[in-house]
Amino acid sequence: MFKKSIDINFINILVKYKMKTKNSITTTNNTVFSMLILLSMAHCMNDIMQAVITSSYPFIKNELGITFTKIGLITLVYQIAASVFQPCLGFFFDRYPIPYSLPIGMSFTMIGLFSLGLAPSFYWVLCSVFFVGIGSSVLHPEASRITSLVSGGKRGLAQSIFQVGGNFGTSMGPLAVAIIVAPYGKKNISFFAIVAFIAILFMIPVCKWYKKYLNNKKLEQNISVKIVKKIEMPLPMKQTVFSIVILMILIFSKYVYMASLSSYYTFYLMQRFYLSIQLSQIFLFVFLVAMAIGTI
Numbered sequence: 001m002f003k004k005s006i007d008i009n010f011i012n013i014l015v016k017y018k019m020k021t022k023n024s025i026t027t028t029n030n031t032v033f034s035m036l037i038l039l040s041m042a043h044c045m046n047d048i049m050q051a052v053i054t055s056s057y058p059f060i061k062n063e064l065g066i067t068f069t070k071i072g073l074i075t076l077v078y079q080i081a082a083s084v085f086q087p088c089l090g091f092f093f094d095r096y097p098i099p100y101s102l103p104i105g106m107s108f109t110m111i112g113l114f115s116l117g118l119a120p121s122f123y124w125v126l127c128s129v130f131f132v133g134i135g136s137s138v139l140h141p142e143a144s145r146i147t148s149l150v151s152g153g154k155r156g157l158a159q160s161i162f163q164v165g166g167n168f169g170t171s172m173g174p175l176a177v178a179i180i181v182a183p184y185g186k187k188n189i190s191f192f193a194i195v196a197f198i199a200i201l202f203m204i205p206v207c208k209w210y211k212k213y214l215n216n217k218k219l220e221q222n223i224s225v226k227i228v229k230k231i232e233m234p235l236p237m238k239q240t241v242f243s244i245v246i247l248m249i250l251i252f253s254k255y256v257y258m259a260s261l262s263s264y265y266t267f268y269l270m271q272r273f274y275l276s277i278q279l280s281q282i283f284l285f286v287f288l289v290a291m292a293i294g295t296i
Contacts, residue, residue, distance in 0.1 A: 051173020081133025
């Protein structure tokens with residue numbers, strides 16, 4: 001009887017703790033949406049800065065006197081850092097979550113943009129865009145994870161809000177370059193480091209929420225018994241792998257032509273239609289807005 005009473009008391013304490021943890025994490029809809037808005041705004045500012053790189057190619061080419069082949073190499077280095085490294089960093093943060101990973105990643109972006117504006121050589125530019133790409137690789141998997149956590153179960157809505165911020169930021173990049181960089185030259189790219197600093201300020205409340213979540217999760221795991229459940233897959237393994245491979249090919253093909261168009265569209269407009277750099281940035285903005293609408 002005594003042992004049974006202890007077990008019942010322990011279960012009651014565990015249930016109360018879980019209810020308290022659940023309330024402290026999900027809180028109200030207002031709190032959830034405030035986190036989503038902050039994440040969406042941070043995503044917007046991040047993608048503005050990512051778009052600054054391709055939008056600045058005409059200024060980099062003119063000031064450093066580099067060839068189109070080197071422009072392609074800049075794109076390659078940036079894409080390797082921003083895309084290929086993403087699953088590696090995502091795997092690392094799955095195993096070792098870091099509450100303040102978002103500001104750390106954005107700090108790489110801030111350093112890269114400041115350095116890009118002052119870059120005196122081609123290799124300096126490569127190092128700068130690599131830093132910016134690493135910042136993007138950190139942000140996307142971690143911000144997507146936190147978006148899912150604060151969704152309160154409405155993952156589709158949460159991911160849409162997060163993604164709209166990124167799409168809007170990508171389209172605004174060329175417009176920002178046309179206003180800030182085009183009239184004054186490549187050195188003004190460094191001013192976008194201020195945008196990165198503002199994004200870090202937006203991330204701090206999100207990181208505090210995430211830290212609280214991780215602490216509660218660790219405490220919950222320490223006092224509860226882990227129950228291993230076998231997750232049933234909706235499709236056989238071969239069909240699942242085949243479907244994912246098809247999706248990867250589609251995404252890869254999309255970004256091949258997207259990277260090609262966004263990298264060389266301004267050069268084509270200037271050479272074929274004799275547009276100014278500033279006006280070509282406006283056309284690139286229209287193109288990216290159309291892409292954002294298509295994504296939605």
